Amino acid sequence: MIFLRTLIIILLLQFKANALIEVDITRGNLTPLPIAVSPLSSSTNSIDEFKRILKIEDVGSEISLVVENNLRQSGLFNPLQKDAFLQKPDIAHLKPRFEDWKLIKAQALITGKVEIIDEKLRVEFRLWDVLAAKEMLAIAFTTVPTNWRRVGHIITDKVYERLTGEKGYFDTRIIYVAEEGPKTKRIKKLAIMDQDGANTKYLTLGNELVLTPRFNPTNQMVTYLSYFRNLPRVYLLDIETGVQEVVGDFPGMTFAPRFSPDGKKIIMSFASDGNSDIYTMDLENRIVERITNHPSIDTSPSYSPDGKYICFNSDRSGYQQIYVMKSNGSSVKRISFGKGLYGTPVWSPRGDLIAFTKLHKGKFYIGVMRTDGSGERLLTENYYQEAPSWSPNGRVLVFYRETKTDSKGEGFSAKLWSIDLTGYNERQVPTKTDASDPSWSSLLSN
Amino acid sequence: MIATLSLPFLAKKPIDLPPIVSIELIQITDKTNIPFAPKAKKIIEKVKKEKERVVSEQAPPKKVKKEKPESVPLPDKEIEKIEEIEEKKQNPEKIDTEVKQVSEFEKKELFDPNNIAALIDKSKEDLAETTEKTNKVTQSQDRNVEVNKLTLSEEDALKAQIFGCWSIPLGLPYNENLLVRIKLKLKPDGSVIKSEILDHARMNKPGQGFYKVLAESALRAIRLCQPLRVPSTGYERWKDLQLNFDAREMLEG
Numbered sequence: 045m046i047f048l049r050t051l052i053i054i055l056l057l058q059f060k061a062n063a064l065i066e067v068d069i070t071r072g073n074l075t076p077l078p079i080a081v082s083p084l085s086s087s088t089n090s091i092d093e094f095k096r097i098l099k100i101e102d103v104g105s106e107i108s109l110v111v112e113n114n115l116r117q118s119g120l121f122n123p124l125q126k127d128a129f130l131q132k133p134d135i136a137h138l139k140p141r142f143e144d145w146k147l148i149k150a151q152a153l154i155t156g157k158v159e160i161i162d163e164k165l166r167v168e169f170r171l172w173d174v175l176a177a178k179e180m181l182a183i184a185f186t187t188v189p190t191n192w193r194r195v196g197h198i199i200t201d202k203v204y205e206r207l208t209g210e211k212g213y214f215d216t217r218i219i220y221v222a223e224e225g226p227k228t229k230r231i232k233k234l235a236i237m238d239q240d241g242a243n244t245k246y247l248t249l250g251n252e253l254v255l256t257p258r259f260n261p262t263n264q265m266v267t268y269l270s271y272f273r274n275l276p277r278v279y280l281l282d283i284e285t286g287v288q289e290v291v292g293d294f295p296g297m298t299f300a301p302r303f304s305p306d307g308k309k310i311i312m313s314f315a316s317d318g319n320s321d322i323y324t325m326d327l328e329n330r331i332v333e334r335i336t337n338h339p340s341i342d343t344s345p346s347y348s349p350d351g352k353y354i355c356f357n358s359d360r361s362g363y364q365q366i367y368v369m370k371s372n373g374s375s376v377k378r379i380s381f382g383k384g385l386y387g388t389p390v391w392s393p394r395g396d397l398i399a400f401t402k403l404h405k406g407k408f409y410i411g412v413m414r415t416d417g418s419g420e421r422l423l424t425e426n427y428y429q430e431a432p433s434w435s436p437n438g439r440v441l442v443f444y445r446e447t448k449t450d451s452k453g454e455g456f457s458a459k460l461w462s463i464d465l466t467g468y469n470e471r472q473v474p475t476k477t478d479a480s481d482p483s484w485s486s487l488l489s490n
Numbered sequence: 491m492i493a494t495l496s497l498p499f500l501a502k503k504p505i506d507l508p509p510i511v512s513i514e515l516i517q518i519t520d521k522t523n524i525p526f527a528p529k530a531k532k533i534i535e536k537v538k539k540e541k542e543r544v545v546s547e548q549a550p551p552k553k554v555k556k557e558k559p560e561s562v563p564l565p566d567k568e569i570e571k572i573e574e575i576e577e578k579k580q581n582p583e584k585i586d587t588e589v590k591q592v593s594e595f596e597k598k599e600l601f602d603p604n605n606i607a608a609l610i611d612k613s614k615e616d617l618a619e620t621t622e623k624t625n626k627v628t629q630s631q632d633r634n635v636e637v638n639k640l641t642l643s644e645e646d647a648l649k650a651q652i653f654g655c656w657s658i659p660l661g662l663p664y665n666e667n668l669l670v671r672i673k674l675k676l677k678p679d680g681s682v683i684k685s686e687i688l689d690h691a692r693m694n695k696p697g698q699g700f701y702k703v704l705a706e707s708a709l710r711a712i713r714l715c716q717p718l719r720v721p722s723t724g725y726e727r728w729k730d731l732q733l734n735f736d737a738r739e740m741l742e743g
Contacts, residue, residue, distance in 0.1 A: 210661030
């Protein structure tokens with residue numbers, strides 16, 4: 045018996061002595077991943093066709109620039125200078141010399157080719173892991189030639205998803221209110237553009253005030269508020285077809301109509317009997333349902349992605365704060381308790397966070413908090429900024445920021461900005477005019 | 491008997507990422523062309539020309555007849571795999587064992603003089619703990635146990651090197667169990683002879699996309715860092731090494 049015990053002890057000790065050494069790696073760097081985006085190669089015939097159809101010299105290079113710009117804007121990638129590339133694009137697409145790409149510190153490589161076949165644009169691209177000398181992704185697209193920019197966005201989405209693990213947000217659009225003219229006499233038009241600021245189109249003429257456009261999360265429908273004979277009117281607009289309809293006229297002080305996650309309802313706030321509360325309207329039967337009934341001012345409702353909850357802001361505690369309730373209006377719970385005023389809460393498409401605008405000591409902040417109010421993080425601070433809207437993957441927020449008017453009443457501007465959840469990647473979104481009230485669409489493809 | 495038991499009986503064949511990637515063909519519908527926008531432009535021009543005329547009270551443009559979208563099939567219906575990649579040679583299954591490029595991170599010594607005291611203190615604590623645990627075993631047994639782990643400074647040097655090489659994919663969820671364990675076989679100079687993801691089966695399971703992304707980023711970090719900053723002596727001790735990559739702390743912010 046003693047012998048057996050001794051043997052077991054010896055064996056255990058020996059096993060421990062030969063146990064594998066383990067090292068826990070719990071930290072890494074957040075520097076952007078170096079990536080080489082090789083220009084997409086084309087045959088001579090295709091180049092002639094591009095010139096004829098698109099009036100563009102080298103659409104392959106243009107697509108690669110769209111991809112490169114998207115990746116850089118994301119803040120997660122560092123596209124390397126093309127001057128440093130040692131391998132020609134057509135050869136690299138067939139067989140990359142990985143040593144060459146390692147030399148310039150690339151960790152990933154995008155190659156591709158583009159051609160015109162039967163008047164259709166065919167784009168093929170591959171994503172390579174340079175360090176592993178391995179192909180990670182290969183996709184080909186066919187589409188009408190005028191869609192070449194969208195191809196660039198879709199390539200970025202695929203690369204982003206493969207390398208980060210989450211869906212991209214590049215093949216999307218932003219609808220906003222385009223503003224022109226002096227501050228006291230602004231002309232406001234509804235405008236839409238690609239998320240990178242290209243392809244701007246104006247959807248209204250600017251004769252009437254338009255406010256708060258919001259995308260339907262399930263399709264390319266938009267709802268917005270406009271004034272007709274000084275009465276707020278809620279519109280529905282189909283971006284694909286241009287068909288527009290009036291949802292209804294509502295009493296004064298109607299605010300921010302927004303779709304439910306299934307796109308079947310609109311939720312908004314308006315004043316009735318001198319009291320501002322939250323209402324929903326079923327788009328099929330146009331039945332309006334009251335959700336909150338409180339003597340305070342309840343506004344800016346936004347559904348959770350599963351449709352079970354609504355966040356909104358209310359001054360029922362004496363100051364404007366953020367509240368969460370069930371979608372039928374029950375179980376109202378205050379979630380913001382910080383100093384200052386909180387407004388425009390928007391539930392993330394991922395469901396984990398609520399973005400908001402905060403006003404504290406004369407400064408405006410865009411921030412996020414968990415849905416129970418914990419983990420509040422202020423991402424950016426400025427003189428005046430508000431109305432955050434989530435990218436479809438819940439990683440980036442777009443909002444608008446106004447500059448101060450100087451003593452002569454000049455210098456005012458309103459621009460769109462984006463910031464990601466790290467708070468470090470803040471960028472201005474290019475727009476042709478001043479802009480406010482942005483709303484980010486869902487992905488056009490997938 | 492002891493020699494038999496000390497064999498690495500848990501060793502598995504090294505497995506690496508699946509090499510074959512087929513091309514996926516996607517047709518893109520023509521969503522970029524907003525049909526009513528040119529019409530709106532025309533209307534704007536018309537309005538400019540006829541300044542004196544009364545403009546409709548309603549701000550938005552008139553209803554436009556629903557136009558049929560261009561007859562391009564939906565993307566989902568058109569997805570088909572058309573070919574496999576032509577050269578499997580480009581996708582070697584073996585990890586490149588010949589890479590000897592010295593990482594730039596290796597050159598930078600991450601040494602913080604302010605932390606010396608902390609290291610000494612920790613070493614003392616650690617030693618005390620070990621002594622307490624093993625005070626009933628013989629001296630030779632004690633030496634065996636001590637030998638089979640890295641000292642704090644050795645471990646810190648290795649960690650610091652890999653921290654610099656590991657680009658954490660920021661899109662990963664912070665609240666999921668995403669621990670990637672990689673077993674390495676090393677050369678005396680710290681170069682990697684082979685690397686093996688211990689939970690490799692999880693890589694290709696449906697719904698484990700995040701795990702795959704994390705595992706690939708960890709492998710990239712190892713390849714970028716090699717030769718690893720290993721101790722100059724005691725090769726037998728660390729020739730087999732396991733790195734556990736866990737990004738939760740970073741992702742939680």
